[in-house]
Amino acid sequence: MTDVLSRNNVKISGSGSQPMLFAHGFGCDQTMWRFVTPAFEPNYKVILFDYVGSGKADLSAYDPERYASLDGYAQDVLDICHALDLHDVIFVGHSVSSMVGVLAANKEPERFSRLVMVGPSPRYINDDGYIGGFERADIEGLLDLMDKNYIGWANFLAPVIMKNEERPELTRELNDSFCSTDPKITRRFAETTFFADNRADLAAVSVPSLIMQCSEDAIAPVEVGNYLHGALARSTLHRMKATGHCPHISHPDETIEAIQTYLAAA
Amino acid sequence: MRDVMNTAPCGFAAFSDDGTVVEINQTLADMLGYKRVEVAGWHIDKILPPGGRIFYHTYLFPLLKVKSEVEEIYVALRAKDGTDIPVLLNAVRREIDGVFLSECVCLRMLQRHAYEDQLLQARRLAEESNAAKAKFLSMMSHDLRTPLTTIYGNAQLLLAEVADAQLLEAVRDIRQACELQMTMIGDILEFARLDSGRVQVSPRAISIGEIVSRAEALVRVQAADAGVDLASAGCDGVTAMADPNRLQQILLNLLTNAIKFTPPGGMIEIACSAEGERTRIRVRDNGIGIEPDQLQRIFSPFVQLDAGPVSQSTTARGVGLGLAISRDLARAMGGDVTAESTAGTGSVFTIDLPAATVVDTKSEASIPV
Numbered sequence: 174m175t176d177v178l179s180r181n182n183v184k185i186s187g188s189g190s191q192p193m194l195f196a197h198g199f200g201c202d203q204t205m206w207r208f209v210t211p212a213f214e215p216n217y218k219v220i221l222f223d224y225v226g227s228g229k230a231d232l233s234a235y236d237p238e239r240y241a242s243l244d245g246y247a248q249d250v251l252d253i254c255h256a257l258d259l260h261d262v263i264f265v266g267h268s269v270s271s272m273v274g275v276l277a278a279n280k281e282p283e284r285f286s287r288l289v290m291v292g293p294s295p296r297y298i299n300d301d302g303y304i305g306g307f308e309r310a311d312i313e314g315l316l317d318l319m320d321k322n323y324i325g326w327a328n329f330l331a332p333v334i335m336k337n338e339e340r341p342e343l344t345r346e347l348n349d350s351f352c353s354t355d356p357k358i359t360r361r362f363a364e365t366t367f368f369a370d371n372r373a374d375l376a377a378v379s380v381p382s383l384i385m386q387c388s389e390d391a392i393a394p395v396e397v398g399n400y401l402h403g404a405l406a407r408s409t410l411h412r413m414k415a416t417g418h419c420p421h422i423s424h425p426d427e428t429i430e431a432i433q434t435y436l437a438a439a
Numbered sequence: 440m441r442d443v444m445n446t447a448p449c450g451f452a453a454f455s456d457d458g459t460v461v462e463i464n465q466t467l468a469d470m471l472g473y474k475r476v477e478v479a480g481w482h483i484d485k486i487l488p489p490g491g492r493i494f495y496h497t498y499l500f501p502l503l504k505v506k507s508e509v510e511e512i513y514v515a516l517r518a519k520d521g522t523d524i525p526v527l528l529n530a531v532r533r534e535i536d537g538v539f540l541s542e543c544v545c546l547r548m549l550q551r552h553a554y555e556d557q558l559l560q561a562r563r564l565a566e567e568s569n570a571a572k573a574k575f576l577s578m579m580s581h582d583l584r585t586p587l588t589t590i591y592g593n594a595q596l597l598l599a600e601v602a603d604a605q606l607l608e609a610v611r612d613i614r615q616a617c618e619l620q621m622t623m624i625g626d627i628l629e630f631a632r633l634d635s636g637r638v639q640v641s642p643r644a645i646s647i648g649e650i651v652s653r654a655e656a657l658v659r660v661q662a663a664d665a666g667v668d669l670a671s672a673g674c675d676g677v678t679a680m681a682d683p684n685r686l687q688q689i690l691l692n693l694l695t696n697a698i699k700f701t702p703p704g705g706m707i708e709i710a711c712s713a714e715g716e717r718t719r720i721r722v723r724d725n726g727i728g729i730e731p732d733q734l735q736r737i738f739s740p741f742v743q744l745d746a747g748p749v750s751q752s753t754t755a756r757g758v759g760l761g762l763a764i765s766r767d768l769a770r771a772m773g774g775d776v777t778a779e780s781t782a783g784t785g786s787v788f789t790i791d792l793p794a795a796t797v798v799d800t801k802s803e804a805s806i807p808v
Contacts, residue, residue, distance in 0.1 A: 200497030204505065268497075307489050314490030314515075320559050321513040321552075322498075367493070389458075391484040391492040416457045416482070418496035422504050423456050 177256040181222040181249055182229040185257075187214035191286075192259045194220045196250060198268030198292070198419075199366045200359075202228025205267065208425035212433070220257070224249050226358040235358055243269070243369055247276035254284050263436065265289040267421060268392065269366040276371070278380045287439060288382040289432055292418050293401055294393040295371040303372070304396040312367040319360050375404040382408045383435045385428070389416040409435060450516075450526065450545035456504065458483045458495075461540060470547065472519035488517045503532040503541050513552075516545065525552035576631035580624045587624070591617040626760040630740060633767045640682040640771045644795030647720065648675040650683055651709055654690040658698060666703030667724075669694075674711035679718035679792040681772050686790070689765040689776065693722040693788045696761065700786070701726030718794045725785040734780055738766045 195206045203221040223230040239245035266274040271293030278285045386398030402410040415424035450467030468475045515523040530543035594614040632638045651674040662669045697707045701724045743759040766776045780786035
């Protein structure tokens with residue numbers, strides 16, 4: 174148990190008993206949830222973690238074969254559920270983690286009570302009538318961009334003086350970890366994420382889900398949210414006023430309210 | 440000041456947390472081929488290529504939101520005519536009149552972009568080629584070793600059975616050839632492992648006297664057969680930070696080479712010395728020496744020197760990996776192997792290692808013979 178918790182840098186807070194497991198998306202780590210989780214701590218057991226290869230998870234546990242598909246990331250989620258003996262889990266996944274949640278819930282549906290998907294997409298690349306928002310060349314453009322920025326990757330690793338006026342109490346500890354990870358692993362995660370196609374996994378989902386669709390989301394456009402709503406049985410589609418792809422950091426209040434409203438109605 | 444902002448030779452833009460472009464200077468507008476009033480009010484996604492949009496939403500925006508600044512980020516901006524303009528971007532996010540804005544400057548980097556593309560391409564090719572080479576070496580070595588093990592094992596059995604002197608000599612030749620081939624394959628495998636970073640060394644504080652004595656003992660018969668004298672001096676009490684097994688491997692390699700390149704009647708000396716923060720072990724011979732042009736290449740993999748009349752057999756030359764492996768192992772321990780030589784006079788190979796003050800007394804016991 175300790176191994177998994179330490180491997181995935183699991184952090185537990187909150188005074189409730191029902192577990193809410195927050196899974197970060199591609200790009201950063203569990204700190205992305207910091208504007209949202211405090212609102213759930215009074216009523217839930219809040220569990221945060223970093224996928225292996227992200228944040229402060231144990232880098233030595235990274236296995237390129239395991240994490241070459243989203244199944245490896247879903248196994249991280251299930252490993253944490255097993256280690257903490259979690260049941261009745263509300264899984265909250267951002268972006269690619271929404272599909273990680275789908276895979277985990279399909280493997281062990283009895284563990285999950287709700288899937289909350291923030292900016293989900295089962296496939297990012299357009300395909301024969303399906304609008305994912307991107308062409309393959311676009312994703313290759315992203316990978317090139319990442320390669321170029323690895324030349325100056327020290328920017329992401331070097332401590333930067335925190336200047337965020339909104340939350341001055343979040344200090345150096347955050348700086349040291351935020352988004353800092355092995356560039357090669359991040360690139361592989363990008364390939365795994367943006368070349369994935371999880372459309373075929375949607376029909377098997379039995380766990381009720383909330384699809385949180387941002388307006389003007391350049392990564393998961395409205396058509397994707399509609400597709401998901403059609404493909405996921407027992408799903409609720411919530412269109413947010415929030416723009417962009419990261420409403421949990423750009424519009425945390427609206428994000429919190431949407432999740433709370435959904436859970437209250439459940 | 441306003442004019443300077445507009446005409447400065449770098450792009451300037453300010454955008455809000457929801458990605459709305461609030462302000463853009465004339466330089467950036469010109470760079471993109473738009474009028475300033477056209478771009479103001481747009482979402483920043485409209486001036487980014489699709490891959491750049493993902494990068495903005497998954498990296499740039501979260502970094503700005505949490506760290507409030509980013510520096511030297513490479514991005515491409517999409518111009519009105521559809522072309523992508525590579526720029527280097529610095530941005531700071533701060534509160535202005537109650538609203539958080541990210542202000543950024545963009546420097547066009549066409550030449551640097553092209554240069555970095557070349558670097559990236561070269562790196563990718565090198566990585567692919569290296570991976571293919573390591574895989575090939577590993578597979579080839581394994582495939583070669585399997586039948587050799589059978590030949591070697593059967594030769595061993597035959598040695599106990601064969602009575603005829605001529606046949607016995609032939610079987611001994613077979614066994615010797617097998618041993619040589621297995622050593623060469625071992626070298627190739629070791630080199631492949633070193634090349635892919637899979638060899639672990641565990642340097643610790645050790646006394647090197649016993650390692651030198653053991654290496655001497657292991658090559659003494661070979662030196663006697665070659666008619667070469669072998670001696671060591673000053674090694675007792677000298678310490679170093681080294682992996683004892685790997686140090687012995689290096690030393691054996693240098694001694695075997697020295698024997699190979701020293702004519703009968705020659706002399707090989709091993710001398711140890713503590714020199715400040717370094718410990719050095721020198722293997723000196725008065726053999727045929729190395730020509731200056733060859734001296735520069737001897738640590739490159741698969742390079743063999745001609746032992747000339749000293750060499751007893753071309754099959755005894757190996758594959759030319761011994762020195763490359765020795766140098767890589769020494770470097771992995773924070774040291775190096777270097778060579779000096781004068782053709783016709785002899786050579787000195789120096790193992791350089793970090794010195795040690797506290798000696799692990801158990802270290803020598805772990806050396807396999």
